[in-house]
Amino acid sequence: MLVRGDRRHTHRLVADFARDLKGLKATCGLSLRALAPRAGYSPGALSKATAGDRLPSLTMTKQYVQACGGDVGHWVDRWRYVHDRLEAVDRAAQHAEATVEPLERTDLTGALIDLPAPESPRARFAVYLRALYEQQSLPMDRITISSGVPMRELVGWMNDQPLPRTWGPVGKVLEAFGSGQGEVKALRDLYDMAIAPAKKQSRRVSVDVRFGGELLVRIDTPALVLLGITLLAIIAAGVLTGNLLAPT
CATH class of the missing domain: 1.10.260.40 (lambda repressor-like DNA-binding domains)
Known part of the structure; x- marks a missing residue:
């Protein structure tokens, strides 16, 4: 072989x-x-x-x-x-x-799980990759030989499993499919979105400022900003208390 x-x-x-x-x-x-x-x-x-x-x-x-x-x-x-x-x-x-004994498409279909409505980029990638596979005529064993990508890994991509860190293996599979430039670009866009690190969302905190039991103002601020303000207030209170207690 x-x-x-x-x-x-x-x-x-x-x-x-x-x-x-x-x-x-x-x-x-x-x-x-x-x-x-x-x-x-x-x-x-x-x-x-x-x-x-x-x-x-x-x-x-x-x-x-x-x-x-x-x-x-x-x-x-x-x-x-x-x-x-x-x-x-x-x-x-x-x-x-x-x-190599040909692999029937029914065998591959049985290996694919039912995906819910694809919302994440990786799930949409999986659905689109399945569609491209169905459009072409080669059996899976021929695709794995041509692309060098193991069948288990390729089936995993179609099941919304983690994608490779680089585009190269996916590109080899699309070459084996004979996909057009438009199809390659569409799947590449989904791939780029799927592997992009999630944007870190800053946690926000709401603070109520009250006087005599009545709400004066509600401040919605990032947690880190609130922590900084709190530390400054503690330091200021300490300095003020020290000045008040200092002997005259």
Whole structure:
């Protein structure tokens, strides 16, 4: 079965391959514009070949290395090694998808709890994520393979359970769903609201000021302000009492 570490390893191989191609160009002292006619490719094509997003073709690699004066044989061997690793990982992924027993939607539906009218952002997130799941056609096992998110965690999000601290896993799930930009933005807005820390509400206290049993004024003030006023009053009373009791 495909292990995500294998995919990360091949990504590093491609990135290292592109980085060393750039280093070869730096060694020969040629700019991309100067290298392009010697390699037979445009500067833009050569730039993409060394971006590290994907492995360039063998022909382009040989032309690039030859134009830089590098060891073509060494680079051909290295290209074939990276290419073989990429193909091996792709075959493992296809085998994993073909051998995993499909999960019926009825099984997932049974795993979802009945949510009350969604009022909190997280509950609305759960309801909307369920709707997006129902709109797409892939079974849950294919989604977990494509996104790398465990089924238990994904079902938890649909059951109004705590969300991940970062958007990345949710974004991977939406990529597997094939969701549109509008749907992604709507769910991202709900996600941002759901994980935002609750605003701390300052507790307020009402104080009645009376004289002779009659209410003169009612003061509604934050508790911290009232505490500060009380402390100041105590200090002032202490100073006044000290002055009165001090010997003349």
